[in-house]
Amino acid sequence: MIRFLYGDALDGMPVLRDTMFRDRATQFANRLGWAVHVDENGHERDEYDDINPLYVIWQCSDGRHGGSLRFLPTTGPVMINDHFADLTGGVRIKSPRIWECTRFCISPAGASRKTAARVLLGAAALGKHFRLTHALGVFDPAMKRIYHALGWQPVLAASGARDIHVGLWSFDDIDLPRLRLRAGGDESELLQWDDLGYETPDITPLSA
Amino acid sequence: MASRIENVVERLQQVRTLDELQRLVEWLRDLYQVDHVIYHAVNRAGEPYAALTYAPSWVDHYLEQDYGRIDPVVLGCYQRFHPVDWKQLDWSARSARAFLAEALDAGVGNQGLSVPIRGPSGQFALFTVNHSCSDTEWARFTTAHLDDLILISHYLNQKALEIMRGSDRVPDRPLSPRELDALTLLGMGMSRAQAAERLRISEHTLRVYIESARFKLGAANTTHAVALAMACGKIIV
Structure with a gap:
């Protein structure tokens, strides 16, 4: 299922939490070689994980982490404004309709396009439901082709010498039929809205 | 003719004092034709501030009983940042149900939409619109006005921070x-x-x-x- 979990809810789910932060260490520290901090538990965590972000997580049937990303509102502290303002022409981006999306991670155990598509489908549904116009975040340029294949690619907003790009995902530019096809199902089957207290029938289906 | 949201932001721009902010909240209640509008903020120093339309006797009672401990709206919105319909909150605890019954008696409506706000340096505020009506009517209202209410909640918060000039002072919001x-x-x-x-x-x-x-x-x-x-x-x- 695709879960919508704030940081403080994760503490009640140690298996999901631990596998997610370990998978992030594998992806960002080991595989991509980013200068991220891995703690004594083998968890890749930063200060933004400590301010209660909203995670979109594909949880495998055994309860473990399959893939995830992390949302924070740009009205509060976000990585892009705190650390990458040089990449956005000095613009500190702030709006309740723009959230930062970071740490897109797929578990090496079950890495598949399907998992990636499911995480993106969750992010798309969440953003549309809460009336966002854009998500933005730094991403690895190698991912661009994959996002395209999945049906929701970022527009390159800026690129830095550090081989890190700032991407913009528009909630108006989602190829929903393709994203659903890649995810192997539609939102009604995959999204666990009751994490946020919704009854599924309350949710208006997505339209492109 | 200016749209409703343009009217609101024009009016918000002119607010200079906390008294005017209180009157603006009352004006918003009338403009959107709802029972209550509530803005509540906690700054980094932990000092609370509120502008609201609830009966003063209910506010006094709430504070006296320290209902913030059990109020599902506070518990369910604190440190969140997505808009929350009160139906999504957990009202199952006996204390929560008793609290709700008291609130309804005091003139609080059965429907609510709360927008939690995460401001600069982690400041937290909550903007709520409250009304008495059926689920269908409420769904129609929130669907129609959610965009406006999100914007208003944040602008109200910016204005409150500006006036209070406390530790959360917003420095003139320079444009790059x-x-x-x-x-x-x-x-x-x-x-x-x-x-x-x-x-x-x-x-x-x-x-x-x-x-x-x-x-x-x-x-x-x-x-x-x-x-x-x-x-x-x-x-x-």
Whole structure:
């Protein structure tokens, strides 16, 4: 299922939490070689994980982490404004309709396009439901082709010498039929809205 | 004629004191024809501030009983940042049900929508619209007004922070040269595509710069943002 979990809810789910932060260490520290901090538990965590972000997580049937990303509102502290303002022409981006999306991670155990598509489908549904116009975040340029294949690619907003790009995902530019096809199902089957207290029938289906 | 949201932000711009903020909250209640509007903030020093339309006797009782400990709205919204319909909250605890019964007796409506706000340096505030009506009517209301209510909640919070000038003071929300360029080109009558081409950025990047500038200026829409930037001399067209 695709879960919508704030940081403080994760503490009640140690298996999901631990596998997610370990998978992030594998992806960002080991595989991509980013200068991220891995703690004594083998968890890749930063200060933004400590301010209660909203995670979109594909949880495998055994309860473990399959893939995830992390949302924070740009009205509060976000990585892009705190650390990458040089990449956005000095613009500190702030709006309740723009959230930062970071740490897109797929578990090496079950890495598949399907998992990636499911995480993106969750992010798309969440953003549309809460009336966002854009998500933005730094991403690895190698991912661009994959996002395209999945049906929701970022527009390159800026690129830095550090081989890190700032991407913009528009909630108006989602190829929903393709994203659903890649995810192997539609939102009604995959999204666990009751994490946020919704009854599924309350949710208006997505339209492109 | 100016739209409703333009009216609201124009009026918000003129607020200078906490008393005026209180009157604005009362005006919002009448404008949206709901029972209550509540803005509640906690700054970094932990000092609370509220502007609201609940009966003073209910507010006193709430504070006296320290109901913030059990109020599902507070518990369910604190440190969140997505809009929350009260139906999504957990009212199952006996203490929560007893609290709700008391609140309804005191004139609080059965429906609510709360927008939690995460401000600069982690400041937290909550904006709530409350009403008595059926689920269907409420769903119609929130669907129609959610965009406006999200914007109003944040602008109200910016204004409250500005007035209080406490540890969360917002420093004049400066616009970067890129944001000013974007507004200037639109003010000159260029389309978004033309302005993006001139600045050598994608149209989406331009849209994000404009959205960001609009928010910092407290404007209702792009046209309004250009007008405000011109009025306060930030751009010259």
